[in-house]
Amino acid sequence: MLWVAVGLTFVAILVVAGALVYAFAPGEFPIADRLSRLWQPLAAQRKVSFRERQTQKAAQVLSDVGKLLPSSKDLSATKLMLVRAGYRRPEAIMALRGAKVLLPIVFAIIVYVSGLTNSNNGVFVWILALVAGFLLPDMWLSRRVRKRQTILRKALPDALDLLVVCIEAGLGLDQAFMRVSQELRITHPELCGELDLVNAQIRVGRTRIESMRELASRTGVDDIKALVAMLIQTDRFGTSVSQSLRVHADDMRMKRRQRAEEAAAKTPVKMVPPLVFFIFPALFVVILGPAIITIFRQFIGMHQ
Numbered sequence: 001m002l003w004v005a006v007g008l009t010f011v012a013i014l015v016v017a018g019a020l021v022y023a024f025a026p027g028e029f030p031i032a033d034r035l036s037r038l039w040q041p042l043a044a045q046r047k048v049s050f051r052e053r054q055t056q057k058a059a060q061v062l063s064d065v066g067k068l069l070p071s072s073k074d075l076s077a078t079k080l081m082l083v084r085a086g087y088r089r090p091e092a093i094m095a096l097r098g099a100k101v102l103l104p105i106v107f108a109i110i111v112y113v114s115g116l117t118n119s120n121n122g123v124f125v126w127i128l129a130l131v132a133g134f135l136l137p138d139m140w141l142s143r144r145v146r147k148r149q150t151i152l153r154k155a156l157p158d159a160l161d162l163l164v165v166c167i168e169a170g171l172g173l174d175q176a177f178m179r180v181s182q183e184l185r186i187t188h189p190e191l192c193g194e195l196d197l198v199n200a201q202i203r204v205g206r207t208r209i210e211s212m213r214e215l216a217s218r219t220g221v222d223d224i225k226a227l228v229a230m231l232i233q234t235d236r237f238g239t240s241v242s243q244s245l246r247v248h249a250d251d252m253r254m255k256r257r258q259r260a261e262e263a264a265a266k267t268p269v270k271m272v273p274p275l276v277f278f279i280f281p282a283l284f285v286v287i288l289g290p291a292i293i294t295i296f297r298q299f300i301g302m303h304q
Contacts (some may be wrong), residue, residue: 078093078096083218084149085144085145086190096141099136100133100137104129104130104133108126108133111126111129145220149220152191152224154256155187155191156223156224156227158187159184159191160248162179162180163177163180164245164249166179173241174199174202177195177199180192181195198214198215209235212231212232213228216228216229230244230248
């Protein structure tokens with residue numbers, strides 16, 4: 001019976017570790033992904049990969065579980081977080097709710113099979129497993145939102161430079177958005193998707209100001225909010241769009257350079273924990289180990 005429990009615990013830990021790696025690991029290398037998009041035909045680009053198919057199946061299962069729960073009244077904040085993470089499908093909210101139901105059950109089974117609940121802190125382990133399973137989907141969603149916002153923030157300066165070129169070449173603002181979306185579709189697909197959505201909303205009859213404000217709310221990126229505010233003021237007061245965009249693009253480039261300098265300045269601080277906990281102990285063992293062994297042998301010889 002003990003060997004069965006040990007085996008089930010090993011399998012459960014392996015499954016959880018594989019799921020975490022599958023969820024958080026990047027799909028492909030960026031260079032290989034860009035080359036594949038450049039050289040593959042359009043039909044090959046639209047083929048759904050094996051990983052995407054499995055993800056869709058898992059999302060469908062979680063969505064079915066979430067639909068069994070009673071509906072909640074206030075889900076606007078969760079829907080906004082899902083949209084900012086890039087999940088606009090209606091069943092995304094149900095999949096998240098289903099994950100909050102299934103993960104506590106999975107974690108409870110793991111701690112029960114592993115025998116951790118048989119100790120004196122069994123109640124604490126139960127509570128910890130349930131709380132971790134319930135909070136893990138929200139933590140994952142927050143991480144996805146931050147990652148996507150970082151991608152949009154890095155793509156914005158390039159889009160602004162191209163937008164200035166299009167405006168100065170004689171295109172209108174809506175046509176410039178469409179042209180930027182076409183040109184940057186390979187390098188910055190996330191930002192192009194947002195611009196396509198803005199153009200689609202304008203084509204169906206929504207005003208440009210409403211679409212831009214929804215873009216700022218949908219992304220939650222401060223740089224995009226500043227761009228939207230600048231475009232709304234330009235449209236309202238009739239100032240030059242190209243000149244305003246050029247000044248704003250210069251400001252975005254300066255901010256990107258400052259962020260790079262800030263990240264470079266943080267590098268030595270981030271290197272301290274690996275050095276202290278992994279590299280320095282190994283160095284101490286290699287350098288001081290022989291000396292300690294020699295001193296210990298001499299000390300034993302003196303007492304013999």
